Amino acid sequence: MTDVSNLQAGTAGPAQAPARPRLQVVPLRGLPIVAAVVAFVIAAIAGNWLWALTFCHVVGGGLWTAIDLFVGLIVGPILGRLSLPARAEFTARFMPKMVLLMPTLVLMTLATGFQLALKLGNLSPASPNHGWLVVSYCVVGVMAVIALGVLEPANIAVLFEMRKPEPDGAVIALLMRRFVLTAGITGVMQVATLIIMTRVATQ
């Protein structure tokens, strides 16, 4: 992993960037936290532990939805109005954290959510929540394909581009455009998730 980590990032030529931040594609200090979360999720599923399953699903799902909406609706538009060096500097510090955070939250939410639904009987065809849960699978499926097939590859490609001595602004702009194009879709999906989950919780 050393070749992924301790490399210089930059957003412009050397003359314009006297003190470029060090950029890690994968923040190594975050890995123990991710490992602890994954271990806790496995323990919750293995023990069929109601409190832990609920905790992981609510905390993970709440953060996933909130971060998606906050980044898409608040941070994204602000980012779009910043100067290019400011945007690049923000991106260099923000995206490595997202590389670890979002997949961990998604795994935490989905794995425990399925187990929780099974334990509470919501997956039974006789349950009034069954239909809502199938709709939620579809919503999550769309978000998963967008996140895994479009957003995450672009995120990591931007980070690799920014590690180069002279990053190509055209490549970064091309990849960042994906975020703008998909922010609306994931925003609608997250609102749908909120509606579905509040319906499930109150039926």
Added chain:
Amino acid sequence: MSAGPAAVPAPPASRRFPPVAEVTTVSLGLVVIGGILMASYAPRRPPLAVPVALAVAGAVLLLAGCWLTARLRPFDWDRFFLVFRWALLAYVISAGVIAFAFIKDHTRGAPLAVVLVMLVIYALDVPLIIAFTVARYSSPAGHAGSLPDVSQPA
């Protein structure tokens, strides 16, 4: 006479590639649909015809993505494999946790086999998309001169 177009270095942003990411994303979408179909029947035993068809189609598209990638010359293979192996590790862990949940919930026999095949496709699809997306914007080590359009078969 001026030099032909091949003498002008193609910037990475404008270099054209075969639709590896698109094909592999469709493969990912198919296994996600298959997974949704199977999960919608839990805890009952799901009918397997459609999930199996989706898994086979997903596997074919994954192989097509691999085949298209393998033919790329020049291509930054060092960067591709650097990203691929770490992404593979991450998504094998992710797929392993999902598989564990299914096994824990007493999924057995053919449904478990179909789920595991879908998870293998998922765990290969995502690293392939990520590694291809990173490597396509890199210049191969030691490669000087123009980078050709590789979107069409040679």
